[in-house]
Amino acid sequence: MEHNLWNHVLQVRAQSPLVHNITNYVVMNNTANALLAVGASPIMAHAHAEIDEMVGICQSLVVNIGTLDEYWVKAMLQASTKAAELKKPFVIDPVGAGATSFRNDTLSKLLATRPTVIRGNASEIMALAKQNTATTKGVDSTAESDEAIGAAIDLHRQFGAVVCISGQTDIVVSGDRRSYVKNGSGLMTKVTGLGCSATALIGAFIAVVDDKFEAVTAAMALMGLAGELASKQAAGPGSLQMHLLDKLYNITEEEFSAHLQLVVK
Numbered sequence: 512m513e514h515n516l517w518n519h520v521l522q523v524r525a526q527s528p529l530v531h532n533i534t535n536y537v538v539m540n541n542t543a544n545a546l547l548a549v550g551a552s553p554i555m556a557h558a559h560a561e562i563d564e565m566v567g568i569c570q571s572l573v574v575n576i577g578t579l580d581e582y583w584v585k586a587m588l589q590a591s592t593k594a595a596e597l598k599k600p601f602v603i604d605p606v607g608a609g610a611t612s613f614r615n616d617t618l619s620k621l622l623a624t625r626p627t628v629i630r631g632n633a634s635e636i637m638a639l640a641k642q643n644t645a646t647t648k649g650v651d652s653t654a655e656s657d658e659a660i661g662a663a664i665d666l667h668r669q670f671g672a673v674v675c676i677s678g679q680t681d682i683v684v685s686g687d688r689r690s691y692v693k694n695g696s697g698l699m700t701k702v703t704g705l706g707c708s709a710t711a712l713i714g715a716f717i718a719v720v721d722d723k724f725e726a727v728t729a730a731m732a733l734m735g736l737a738g739e740l741a742s743k744q745a746a747g748p749g750s751l752q753m754h755l756l757d758k759l760y761n762i763t764e765e766e767f768s769a770h771l772q773l774v775v776k
């Protein structure tokens with residue numbers, strides 16, 4: 512599988528999939544830039560009047576609930592329903608799951624449209640599976656990714672989605688398949704929107720890779736590796752964001768295979 516992952520990076524660059532994003536105000540710019548850097552083509556669009564056509568021309572959809580309001584919830588449900596109808600892959604980022612009943616109710620409706628992939632941090636994945644005993648801390652995780660594996664397995668069973676728990680180790684769960692990506696940097700938690708960027712990259716990879724488990728693993732490997740290599744050049748969060756975009760753009764096969772820390776089970 513390791514060799515396939517780099518081929519998937521090359522496929523994204525070669526095919527430049529059009530990725531429709533309904534995402535939050537905080538990260539629109541970061542995530543569009545992350546998609547461009549890996550070779551994909553982002554479009555951010557949430558007007559009800561254009562959702563159906565937009566889903567129709569895109570190769571995948573990213574739904575991120577970071578800054579919800581009622582108009583946007585309708586747009587998200589319209590888009591995910593259309594994507595399911597057209598058999599286009601889509602990924603949900605349950606930002607802040609568990610923080611409010613508005614978020615939880617919206618997520619229940621979105622899950623019912625059967626996303627291809629769910630990517631969240633450990634607190635969010637546990638909240639989605641209603642396994643959160645601790646109170647959530649907004650958009651940041653209060654738990655380690657391995658604490659959410661049971662929740663991820665449960666979500667996969669209920670909804671059939673590939674589930675990714677991000678954190679110090681990114682864990683991808685699908686049926687009895689597991690991958691563990693141990694790249695990244697603690698400094699990445701000091702830049703807003705890097706989880707959202709990981710989800711956007713998943714959107715690009717599921718657009719071009721048939722095996723969705725491998726697609727998600729490749730996206731998380733690329734994000735973790737780019738963040739780790741960029742953090743070595745960064746003086747702090749500001750320059751990390753800048754170096755991360757550069758590394759997403761110019762990472763080589765040699766860097767990818769020399770630094771990848773992947774366990775597949």
Ligand SMILES: Nc1ncnc2c1ncn2[C@@H]1O[C@H](COP(=O)(O)OP(=O)(O)O)[C@@H](O)[C@H]1O
Pocket residue numbers: 631632633650651652677678679680681694695696697699700704705706707709731734735738
């Ligand atoms: N403690 C950490 N050590 C190393 N890398 C991390 C750590 N936390 C997050 N990352 C990296 O940041 C990416 C974004 O994950 P995360 O911070 O969990 O998302 P979110 O911003 O949604 O909470 C991960 O895929 C991983 O590469």
Ligand SMILES: Cc1ncsc1CCOP(=O)(O)O
Pocket residue numbers: 535537538577578606650702703704705706707708
């Ligand atoms: C801070 C914040 N508030 C609402 S959405 C958002 C961005 C969260 O991004 P990420 O989960 O990628 O850190």
Ligand SMILES: [Mg+2]
Pocket residue numbers: 606607631632650706707
């Ligand atoms: Mg997040």
